[in-house]
Every structure is written in C-alpha cells, then in structure tokens.
Amino acid sequence: MTDPESIDAEISEALNAQKKSASNRKTLGVLTVTAFAMLGLGFASKPLYDTFCKITGYGGTTRVASENTSDVSDRVVRVQFDSNTSKDLAWDFTPEKPYMDVNIGANNLAFYTATNRSDETIVATSTFNVSPVKAGPYFSKLECFCFTEQTLAPGESAEFPVIFFLDPLLLEDRRLDEVTTVTLSYTFFPVENPVGTIKEAALK
Amino acid sequence: MVAIYGDGDDHAHNDKPTFFKRWFLSTNHKDIGTLYLWFGMASGLLGGFLSFMMRLELKEPGIQIFASEHTYLVFTSMHGLIMIFFMVMPALIGGFGNWFGPLMIGAPDMAFPRLNNLSFWLLPVAFVLLVSSFFVQGSSSGNGFGGGWVMYPPLSTSGHQGPAFDLIIMGLLAAGFASIFGAINFITTILNMRAPGMTMHKMPLFAWSILVTAFLLLLALPVLAAALFMLFFDRNAGTGFFNPAMGGDPEMFQHLFWFFGHPEVYIMILPAFGIVSHVVSTFSKKPIFGYLGMAYAMVAIGVVGFVVWAHHMYTVGMDVDLKLYFMVATLVIAVPTGIKIFSWLATMWGGSIRFEIPMLWAIAFIFLFVIGGVTGVVLSMPAIDVALHDTYYVVAHFHYVLSLGAVFGLFCGFYYWFGKIFGVMYNNILAQIHFWLFFVGVNVVFFPQHFLGMQGMPRRYIDYPVEFATYNEISTYGAFITLAGVIAFFVMMAEAFIVRRPAADNYWGEGATTLEWTLSSPPPYHQFNTLPRVK
Numbered sequence: 136m137t138d139p140e141s142i143d144a145e146i147s148e149a150l151n152a153q154k155k156s157a158s159n160r161k162t163l164g165v166l167t168v169t170a171f172a173m174l175g176l177g178f179a180s181k182p183l184y185d186t187f188c189k190i191t192g193y194g195g196t197t198r199v200a201s202e203n204t205s206d207v208s209d210r211v212v213r214v215q216f217d218s219n220t221s222k223d224l225a226w227d228f229t230p231e232k233p234y235m236d237v238n239i240g241a242n243n244l245a246f247y248t249a250t251n252r253s254d255e256t257i258v259a260t261s262t263f264n265v266s267p268v269k270a271g272p273y274f275s276k277l278e279c280f281c282f283t284e285q286t287l288a289p290g291e292s293a294e295f296p297v298i299f300f301l302d303p304l305l306l307e308d309r310r311l312d313e314v315t316t317v318t319l320s321y322t323f324f325p326v327e328n329p330v331g332t333i334k335e336a337a338l339k
Numbered sequence: 340m341v342a343i344y345g346d347g348d349d350h351a352h353n354d355k356p357t358f359f360k361r362w363f364l365s366t367n368h369k370d371i372g373t374l375y376l377w378f379g380m381a382s383g384l385l386g387g388f389l390s391f392m393m394r395l396e397l398k399e400p401g402i403q404i405f406a407s408e409h410t411y412l413v414f415t416s417m418h419g420l421i422m423i424f425f426m427v428m429p430a431l432i433g434g435f436g437n438w439f440g441p442l443m444i445g446a447p448d449m450a451f452p453r454l455n456n457l458s459f460w461l462l463p464v465a466f467v468l469l470v471s472s473f474f475v476q477g478s479s480s481g482n483g484f485g486g487g488w489v490m491y492p493p494l495s496t497s498g499h500q501g502p503a504f505d506l507i508i509m510g511l512l513a514a515g516f517a518s519i520f521g522a523i524n525f526i527t528t529i530l531n532m533r534a535p536g537m538t539m540h541k542m543p544l545f546a547w548s549i550l551v552t553a554f555l556l557l558l559a560l561p562v563l564a565a566a567l568f569m570l571f572f573d574r575n576a577g578t579g580f581f582n583p584a585m586g587g588d589p590e591m592f593q594h595l596f597w598f599f600g601h602p603e604v605y606i607m608i609l610p611a612f613g614i615v616s617h618v619v620s621t622f623s624k625k626p627i628f629g630y631l632g633m634a635y636a637m638v639a640i641g642v643v644g645f646v647v648w649a650h651h652m653y654t655v656g657m658d659v660d661l662k663l664y665f666m667v668a669t670l671v672i673a674v675p676t677g678i679k680i681f682s683w684l685a686t687m688w689g690g691s692i693r694f695e696i697p698m699l700w701a702i703a704f705i706f707l708f709v710i711g712g713v714t715g716v717v718l719s720m721p722a723i724d725v726a727l728h729d730t731y732y733v734v735a736h737f738h739y740v741l742s743l744g745a746v747f748g749l750f751c752g753f754y755y756w757f758g759k760i761f762g763v764m765y766n767n768i769l770a771q772i773h774f775w776l777f778f779v780g781v782n783v784v785f786f787p788q789h790f791l792g793m794q795g796m797p798r799r800y801i802d803y804p805v806e807f808a809t810y811n812e813i814s815t816y817g818a819f820i821t822l823a824g825v826i827a828f829f830v831m832m833a834e835a836f837i838v839r840r841p842a843a844d845n846y847w848g849e850g851a852t853t854l855e856w857t858l859s860s861p862p863p864y865h866q867f868n869t870l871p872r873v874k
Contacts, residue, residue, distance in 0.1 A: 155531060155532065158531050159450045159451070159527050159531050159532075162450075162526065162527040162530055162531055163450075163451070163523060163527055166522075166523040166526055166527065166557060167523065169557055169558070170519050170523070170557055170560075170561050171561070172561075173557070173558050173559075173560075173561035173562055173565075174561035174562075174564055174565050175565075176561075176562065176565075177561060177562040177563075177564065177565020177566060177569075177595060178565050178568075178569070180565075180591065180594070180595060181569075181580055181587075181591065184588065184591050184594070185586075185588075193658070221584065260584065262583045262584075262586075266656070268656065268657070268658050269658055269659075322583070324583065324584030325584065326584070
C-alpha cells in the first residue's frame with residue numbers, strides 16, 4: 136500500500152468516484168424529468184384525445200358547421216336514428232321517425248321526443264356519435280339539442296330538433312362508397328350540477 | 340475475457356451488519372436482491388393459491404367452492420395483479436436485476452443504494468394495501484374488487500363504489516413508484532458505473548435486458564399512474580375523466596391502460612430473455628450467437644412495444660384503418676423476437692450441450708414461449724381477434740408467454756445462480772422432479788384452454804355450459820400436478836439449506852464467462868473495491 140504507484144492509483148480512483156457521483160446525479164435528474172413528463176403526458180392525453188377526435192372525426196365524432204353552402208347531390212343515404220338513456224335517467228327518449236332518406240349536401244331536420252317520467256325537474260345532457268365511424272367527419276350538424284343541456288319539468292314532453300347535412304366531400308372518399316346507411320346515436324345522461332351553457336361554449 | 344488486477348482489500352470491509360440492520364435497513368444490492376426474491380416467492384404463493392381455487396371451482400360446471408360470483412371475480416382480478424406486480428416484477432427485475440446487474444458490469448453496488456432500499460420497502464406497503472382490499476366493501480355484491488386486473492371504468496368507478504378499489508389504486512401507485520425508482524437506479528448504474536473496459540457493446544445480455552426493461556418501466560409506469568390518479572379523482576373528487584355524462588370517455592382509460600399494459604408484458608419477459616441467453620450460452624459452451632443482434636433485438640422489442648397497444652382493444656369499435664396499423668405493428672414485433680429465438684437455437688447448434696437443470700428450464704422456456712408467441716400472432720389479426728377476444732384462447736396465450744414464459748425464465752435464473760446467491764448447491768434429483776412436475780403441470784393446465792377458447796368459452800365466468808366440462812376438468816388436473824411441482828420446489832429448497840453442499844466459485848465451468856463467476860459463492864459482502872478491468 137506504500138509504493139507510489141498504488142497511491143497514484145488510489146488518487147485517480149478517488150477522482151473517478153467524484154466524477155462518477157456527479158454524472159450519477161445528472162442522470163438521476165434527466166430520468167426524473169422523463170418520468171414526470173410521462174406522468175404529465177398521461178394527464179394531457181385527455182384534452183389531446185378530445186381535440187384529436189373533434190378535428191379528425193375519429194371514433195364517429197360528428198362535425199359542427201355554422202352554415203351549409205354545398206351543392207345537393209343525387210346520391211341518397213339512409214340516416215337511421217338511435218336513442219338511449221342512462222339507467223339513472225327517468226326519461227323516455229325516442230326519435231320521431233326511425234330513419235330518413237337524405238340527399239348528400241341537403242339540409243335535413245329531424246326530431247326526437249323526450250318525456251320526463253319522474254315527478255321532479257331533471258336536467259340532462261347527451262353524447263352522440265355516428266356509425267360507421269368513418270362517416271363521422273362527413274356528418275355535420277348545424278343545430279342540435281345535444282349542444283346544450285335540456286331541462287324537463289315533471290311529466291313534461293318536448294320535441295328536440297337536430298339540423299344536419301352530409302358533407303359532399305363524402306362523395307370523394309372512396310372508403311365511403313359502400314356506405315348506404317348511417318346511424319346517428321344519442322345517449323342522455325342526468326346532469327348532477329347543471330352548468331348552463333358551458334358545454335355550448337366548449338363546443339364552439 | 341476477464342482479468343482482475345490485484346486482490347484488493349475487500350475482506351477488511353466484509354463484516355456484515357447485525358440482522359436487523361442487514362435486512363431492514365439494507366443498502367447492499369445483493370441483500371436487497373435476496374429480499375426481492377423472498378418477497379416474490381411469498382406473493383407467488385398467494386397468487387398461486389388464488390388461481391388454484393379458481394381451477395378447483397372450474398373443475399366441473401356449476402358453482403361449488405365460492406360463496407358468490409363476485410368473490411370469484413375478486414380472485415381472478417387479484418391473481419392477475421399480484422402475479423404481475425408482486426411476483427414476476429419483483430423477482431425478475433428486483434431480485435435478479437439487483438443481484439446480477441451490478442455484478443455483471445463490475446460495479447461495487449447500485450448507483451443509489453438508499454433509493455434501492457426505498458424501492459424495496461415500498462413493495463410490502465403496497466402489498467398490504469392491495470391485500471387488505473379483500474376484506475373491505477367493494478361493490479354492493481360483496482367485499483373486494485372484481486373488475487379484472489385491467490380495471491376498466493365504469494365497472495371500476497360506478498360499478499365498485501366501496502373503498503376496496505381505492506386501496507388497490509393506492510397499492511398499485513406505491514408499487515408503481517417503487518418500480519420507477521428502481522428503474523432510475525438501474526439505468527444510472529448501467530450507464531455510469533460499468534467497470535473500465537466494459538463498453539456497452541461488451542456488456543452481458545442480462546445487463547442489456549435490465550437496461551431496456553428499466554427504460555420501459557420509466558416510460559410506461561407514469562402513464563399507468565396518471566390513469567390511476569384519474570380513476571381515483573373520478574371516484575372520490577367528482578371529476579369525469581372517464582364519465583361520458585360529464586364529457587369524459589371510458590375508452591380513453593383503455594388507451595392509457597394499454598399504453599402501459601403492452602410495454603408491461605415486455606417488462607416481464609425481457610429479463611427472462613437475458614437470463615435464458617446466458618444459460619443457453621453456458622451450457623452449450625459457446626458464446627451467444629449474434630450478440631449485437633440479440634442486444635438490439637431487445638431494444639427493438641422495447642421501442643415497437645410502445646406503438647402496438649390498441650391490439651388489446653380491437654373490439655371497442657375502432658376504424659378499420661387503425662386496426663390495420665395496429666395489426667401490422669404487432670406483426671413487426673415477431674421479427675426481433677424471431678431473431679432472439681433463432682439466435683438461441685444457433686447458439687445451441689454444434690455446441691457441447693449439457694442438460695443441467697437451468698438448461699432444461701431454458702429449453703422449455705424457448706419451446707413454450709414460441710407456442711405463446713405463435714398464438715399471439717394469431718390474435719394480432721383483428722378479424723380473428725374479434726371472435727377470440729376475452730375467450731380462454733387469450734387466457735391460454737398470455738399464460739404461455741407469462742406463466743410459462745416469464746416464470747420459466749425465473750426458475751431458470753434461480754437454478755443457474757442458486758449456488759452463487761446462497762452459497763449452497765441444490766440436489767439434482769429434487770430439482771429434476773420439480774422441473775418435470777411443473778413442466779407437465781402447467782402445460783396440462785393451459786394447453787386445453789386453447790380449445791376452450793376456440794369453442795367460445797369466455798373468460799372471467801364462474802360457471803360454464805356442460806359442453807366445456809372435459810377440457811376444464813383436464814385443466815384442473817394440471818393444476819394438481821403444478822401444485823405437486825411447487826411442493827417439490829420447496830422441498831428442494833429445504834433440502835439444500837439443511838444439507839448445505841458448498842458451491843464452488845464457478846460451479847458451471849468454462850461456459851460461464853461473466854464477472855459474477857470470478858467471485859466467491861456467495862460473493863463477498865462488498866465486491867470490486869478494486870474495479871475489474873475488462874479486456
């Protein structure tokens with residue numbers, strides 16, 4: 136242990152150890168940041184996912200349009216109407232007609248009927264999509280009861296309108312050549328803390 | 340290949356602390372590794388007990404053992420969670436990773452020894468939280484959480500309003516953070532603390548497998564943590580991340596879960612790949628065939644493993660183009676996996692093969708993993724998967740890669756390093772009995788489940804129509820054989836510790852070339868005070 140070579144070796148080892156612990160701390164920092172970034176990404180996926188669906192029509196998410204300036208085509212598509220309610224909601228909710236045959240590009244008006252079966256006033260809101268999901272990007276709504284919360288007094292019935300058109304861009308999408316039927320589906324859920332028009336604002 | 344310069348003055352530092360200090364306040368990577376191994380064994384017994392009760396119940400149609408359907412579902416859910424988070428991960432990564440990660444790269448210990456202690460001791464806490472959920476209200480139908488290990492809402496939110504699932508969330512978060520700390524520790528150790536001359540491209544394949552696994556843990560587990568936090572908020576804080584009535588989407592949970600869940604299956608199998616590589620090379624007395632290809636195949640599996648998650652959820656109604664993408668991406672994984680399988684075979688080819696116990700487990704691993712891999716390729720096709728989704732075919736598939744793949748890798752490493760870890764050798768005949776009982780047993784359990792799945796028997800049901808009775812009965816007999824195998828395993832352990840045949844430094848001879856074989860068995864309490872130099 137006394138010869139100079141081994142002392143040199145010891146000194147260089149000690150220096151190495153110092154360098155090592157500094158680089159260990161640096162690695163620790165980078166990896167910790169990575170872990171937190173992935174945690175953040177997990178939470179960020181919620182707004183990212185919503186935005187992605189709205190932009191791409193992914194998962195049958197329909198579009199919201201402010202006006203319809205398209206030409207009306209000869210191609211006719213059958214639009215079927217589907218209605219569901221959450222088991223916690225004491226409403227009857229049905230489409231007025233089971234289906235409509237619509238020309239692509241034309242504006243259409245359809246009605247759903249809802250009745251409050253309970254003896255208290257209920258506020259409810261609906262989610263929606265279309266199938267086949269690939270028709271989502273071409274299904275545009277000008278006006279829809281689903282944009283806002285709906286309120287029904289005990290025993291009250293109401294007609295909920297939806298104005299929609301099928302975007303003529305659909306004609307150019309070869310993947311939709313086989314589509315002759317599109318189903319529009321709504322599901323109503325009770326709203327525990329009614330917030331008025333926040334949802335409407337979020338949609339626009 | 341390896342030479343150590345100077346004997347060092349190791350032995351001056353070789354005093355072991357007192358029992359309490361050594362095992363409860365441990366910062367020594369080998370002691371922590373041993374703790375992980377014992378912990379994995381204990382939770383494996385509980386997880387195995389749950390599955391054994393399930394098999395007893397399914398022996399014949401009707402409800403015989405369980406008091407309620409809910410309890411059966413609690414057993415299936417807890418079996419999955421315990422086996423994944425508290426048996427395979429602690430034993431493979433925590434146990435062997437801690438023991439042989441530092442030894443193989445010539446490091447004196449892990450980079451952050453006290454963080455290592457925290458990683459381990461979070462696990463028993465997590466385990467207590469998880470297991471206590473058995474005894475508190477889960478849903479209106481009884482105690483415990485019965486929503487499956489995948490924990491999909493709304494069954495895990497409005498479907499299980501009792502506190503049982505909150506305990507599970509907290510337990511999994513604790514276990515998850517423990518694994519993230521462990522991953523940070525492993526990556527830092529392997530990147531910064533390799534012995535002089537040990538370049539990345541000379542690093543043993545087991546160290547490579549731990550490095551890739553640690554990166555997968557680091558990137559995947561925080562996403563699970565985020566999903567679990569959201570579930571917790573949805574349940575207890577009135578948020579609606581997964582509640583459609585509040586603008587949320589339950590499908591998003593599935594995306595988040597499987598973004599974690601698919602890398603998780605590679606987290607469980609990659610360390611086994613590493614172990615099997617060493618064992619095949621040792622007992623063929625040849626260096627591993629295509630070393631670099633083997634290392635980068637694991638990296639490729641890790642990378643591609645992050646972009647295939649939605650193949651677990653073909654039935655949610657996704658677009659056909661998306662299914663096409665996920666199918667192709669999934670099939671791509673067969674390429675690096677094939678590289679590994681063929682390289683193992685090429686290593687054996689022309690080698691001087693010895694059928695020692697670890698080699699039996701390694702060959703069985705390769706055989707069973709190929710079966711599980713092939714059914715995986717079948718399931719990757721959306722057109723077939725919509726029919727087989729949630730049937731026993733899927734159960735058979737993932738038990739072939741995990742229960743028969745990862746667990747065989749586990750036993751393979753256990754027998755390979757038994758003498759190195761404990762300093763005593765096992766009895767060859769008892770180990771043979773364990774292997775053959777276990778090998779026959781698990782195959783009899785799971786092979787018939789392929790047929791059950793093809794016939795359409797769904798998973799997660801306590802009862803079934805009489806058409807499925809024959810294969811279910813055979814499968815349950817397999818569970819009895821497996822149980823005998825587990826008993827043989829513990830007899831083998833007891834015998835080895837009672838008789839205490841001392842293990843030589845390198846009891847496998849010239850095929851075993853990695854650094855741990857240059858040390859005594861068991862290695863000194865502190866090793867490599869003078870770093871080994873690798874040429």
